[in-house]
Amino acid sequence: xxxxxxxxxxxxxxxxxxxxxxxxxxxxxxxxxxxxxxxxxxxxxxxxxxxxxxxxxxxxxxxxxxxxxxxxxxxxxxxxxxxxxxxxxxxxxxxxxxxxxxxxxxxxxxxxxxxxxxxxxxxxxxxxxxxxxxxxxxxxxxxxxxxxxxxxxxxxxxxxxxxxxxxxxxxxxxxxxxxxxxxxxxxxxxxxxxxxxxxxxxxxxxxxxxxxxxxxxxxxxxxxxxxxxxxxxxxxxxxxxxxxxxxxxxxxxxxxxxxxxxxxxxxxxxxxxxxxxxx
Amino acid sequence: xxxxxxxxxxxxxxxxxxxxxxxxxxxxxxxxxxxxxxxxxxxxxxxxxxxxxxxxxxxxxxxxxxxxxxxxxxxxxxxxxxxxxxxxxxxxxxxxxxxxxxxxxxxxxxxxxxxxxxxxxxxxxxxxxxxxxxxxxxxxxxxxxxxxxxxxxxxxxxxxxxxxxxxxxxxxxxxxxxxxxxxxxxxxxxxxxxxxxxxxxxxxxxxxxxxxxxxxxxxxxxxxxxxxxxxxxxxxxxxxxxxxxxxxxxxxxxxxxxxxxxxxxxxxxxxxxxxxxxxxxx
Numbered sequence: 001x002x003x004x005x006x007x008x009x010x011x012x013x014x015x016x017x018x019x020x021x022x023x024x025x026x027x028x029x030x031x032x033x034x035x036x037x038x039x040x041x042x043x044x045x046x047x048x049x050x051x052x053x054x055x056x057x058x059x060x061x062x063x064x065x066x067x068x069x070x071x072x073x074x075x076x077x078x079x080x081x082x083x084x085x086x087x088x089x090x091x092x093x094x095x096x097x098x099x100x101x102x103x104x105x106x107x108x109x110x111x112x113x114x115x116x117x118x119x120x121x122x123x124x125x126x127x128x129x130x131x132x133x134x135x136x137x138x139x140x141x142x143x144x145x146x147x148x149x150x151x152x153x154x155x156x157x158x159x160x161x162x163x164x165x166x167x168x169x170x171x172x173x174x175x176x177x178x179x180x181x182x183x184x185x186x187x188x189x190x191x192x193x194x195x196x197x198x199x200x201x202x203x204x205x206x207x208x209x210x211x212x213x214x215x216x217x218x219x220x221x222x223x224x225x226x227x228x229x230x231x232x233x234x235x236x237x238x239x240x241x242x243x244x245x246x247x248x249x250x251x252x253x254x255x256x257x258x259x260x261x262x263x264x265x266x267x268x269x270x271x272x273x274x275x276x277x278x279x
Numbered sequence: 280x281x282x283x284x285x286x287x288x289x290x291x292x293x294x295x296x297x298x299x300x301x302x303x304x305x306x307x308x309x310x311x312x313x314x315x316x317x318x319x320x321x322x323x324x325x326x327x328x329x330x331x332x333x334x335x336x337x338x339x340x341x342x343x344x345x346x347x348x349x350x351x352x353x354x355x356x357x358x359x360x361x362x363x364x365x366x367x368x369x370x371x372x373x374x375x376x377x378x379x380x381x382x383x384x385x386x387x388x389x390x391x392x393x394x395x396x397x398x399x400x401x402x403x404x405x406x407x408x409x410x411x412x413x414x415x416x417x418x419x420x421x422x423x424x425x426x427x428x429x430x431x432x433x434x435x436x437x438x439x440x441x442x443x444x445x446x447x448x449x450x451x452x453x454x455x456x457x458x459x460x461x462x463x464x465x466x467x468x469x470x471x472x473x474x475x476x477x478x479x480x481x482x483x484x485x486x487x488x489x490x491x492x493x494x495x496x497x498x499x500x501x502x503x504x505x506x507x508x509x510x511x512x513x514x515x516x517x518x519x520x521x522x523x524x525x526x527x528x529x530x531x532x533x534x535x536x537x538x539x540x541x542x543x544x545x546x547x548x549x550x551x552x553x554x555x556x557x558x559x560x561x
Contacts, residue, residue, distance in 0.1 A: 002474020014492035027473045029402065033466050034443050040361035040369055041346040041353060047369075048358060049347050052332050052340040058352060060345065061334050069333040070518040071531065078518040079337055079527045080330075088513050099505050101497040105397045109450060109459045110323060111506070115402040117473050129481040133489035139497060142505055153506050159402050161478055162470040166402055170508035175322045175546055177409060177453060187418055188425065196426035199311050200393045204432065207398040209446065210464040212437065216444030219380045220372075224362045227370045236378035239386040241307050241316035243416040254311025 003027050007147045008121050011130065011156070013098035022130045023121040024096070026147075029164065030114060035220045089149050096145040096165070098156060104140050107155060111168045116154075118163040127163075134158050142168075195251040202258045304440045308410065308449070308456075309389040310423060315416035317388075319408045319440075319458055320546055329511050337529025360442070377442035388458075390434030390449060399433050399448045403461040409546065410449070410456040411553050420456065421554070427451035455550060 005025035013020050039048045052061045069079040080088075120127035134141075134157070141156030143165060154165040227233060244250045302318035309315075332340045344353045361369030378385040412420035427434065427449075434449040445460040521527055 037360035048344040
């Protein structure tokens with residue numbers, strides 16, 4: 001069973017004299033499995049509908065009747081008509097232009113958005129060559145393309161050995177987080193830093209996402225079933241949030257506890273969920 | 280009565296250090312037996328927020344909900360989640376009922392495992408946030424920032440936020456702790472699910488030619504200019520031109536413009552206040 005491609009394009013890299021071209025199909029790699037709800041009006045249990053409202057008159061404006069405007073900043077707004085909006089759309093193109101390659105880890109986690117698998121589109125040789133080259137060089141590409149009237153930037157990388165494009169956010173959509181200082185000032189105790197480092201080492205493991213199951217998903221469906229049958233449901237009480245006052249003592253106790261629970265286990269732990277409770 | 284309690288707890292949550300922005304989640308970060316109260320804020324916004332819906336007079340419109348039965352305009356507190364169980368039949372689910380399913384993980388992110396930071400696979404990342412400590416957890420926060428950066432490791436945990444359970448990676452970067460929520464393994468299709476062909480060996484000379492082309496494009500840094508939203512830039516240019524000519528210009532009061540559904544622009548200020556550039560010792 002194979003999935004339907006969402007788009008077809010051609011990966012291109014290098015100058016025209018020695019250009020590499022790889023025709024590919026894009027397949028969505030994500031399958032959302034969370035329980036999806038409708039929004040209801042609490043008073044009568046009827047589904048709600050999203051509308052546009054003029055905040056001054058409280059009048060509902062149908063989506064089809066709404067226009068588009070751009071706030072220019074100084075309390076002014078410029079409206080644009082359909083022709084002007086169409087002129088803003090990017091030129092359609094099949095090219096996925098690779099702009100540069102980077103060492104893995106150069107792109108900060110905050111940029112990544114949505115992964116698409118790449119499959120071959122008529123030229124298997126080029127596809128398998130690209131896959132082999134990406135695997136040998138262990139580099140991540142930054143690519144740009146236009147898909148369905150929208151411009152995308154994405155990271156070209158391998159996933160389970162197959163090429164993938166992970167869309168990236170635009171620069172203006174990621175709030176800059178500058179270095180916050182002082183990163184290490186006089187109040188940071190060397191002994192505490194050492195103990196924290198030791199505890200991290202004791203808790204070290206591998207990234208193994210396959211070991212996590214969404215048990216909560218099943219619990220939500222179970223809750224729905226219980227409510228459908230009319231059972232009364234427990235409500236959560238807000239929990240007290242307390243900061244550790246004696247850091248050294250808490251770290252020391254944590255290290256002792258880990259030494260005890262880790263004794264005899266031997267092998268490195270995995271990132272999988274662990275039973276047992278915190279004291 | 281239940282309703283008024285909900286409202287007041289929401290308000291209390293909204294009163295952050297600057298009073299302007301509400302965290303998406305508030306709870307405790309646990310590292311062994313060390314506990315730190317933290318707030319989780321978004322630091323990204325969705326693209327295309329720059330164009331506004333307006334009416335024919337140029338008034339910015341707001342997105343609201345109406346009841347489908349009588350078109351009554353609703354407030355946030357009038358709305359509840361429902362799960363469909365038949366034609367036009369729903370079970371109402373309250374947020375605190377969802378929290379009660381797993382109170383521990385609804386309030387605690389327990390850093391159970393520390394994995395090499397570079398192993399956190401970007402294709403799993405769903406969303407990213409920044410963690411801001413309560414003032415009394417300031418030292419413990421910086422201790423974690425420092426020791427995780429030194430170890431080059433990210434903490435992995437599971438937690439529940441707004442009725443959904445997440446695997447989360449806590450990453451130390453530039454003096455702050457970031458949280459990246461990850462997709463579950465079964466939410467990411469395998470190459471097999473998609474129907475990709477079995478990998479075949481490629482011609483060695485051709486692979487070398489590709490590698491050469493890649494090497495020529497290899498750089499050390501990401502160029503932010505390549506991540507520019509060129510669509511937004513074109514839009515800004517057109518708007519500026521029309522503004523200069525005085526064409527289709529409308530005056531709007533500042534409070535008429537609904538803020539973006541994105542992060543507070545003062546998130547840095549919030550972090551600085553919280554992380555001791557300005558605070559008193561706890």
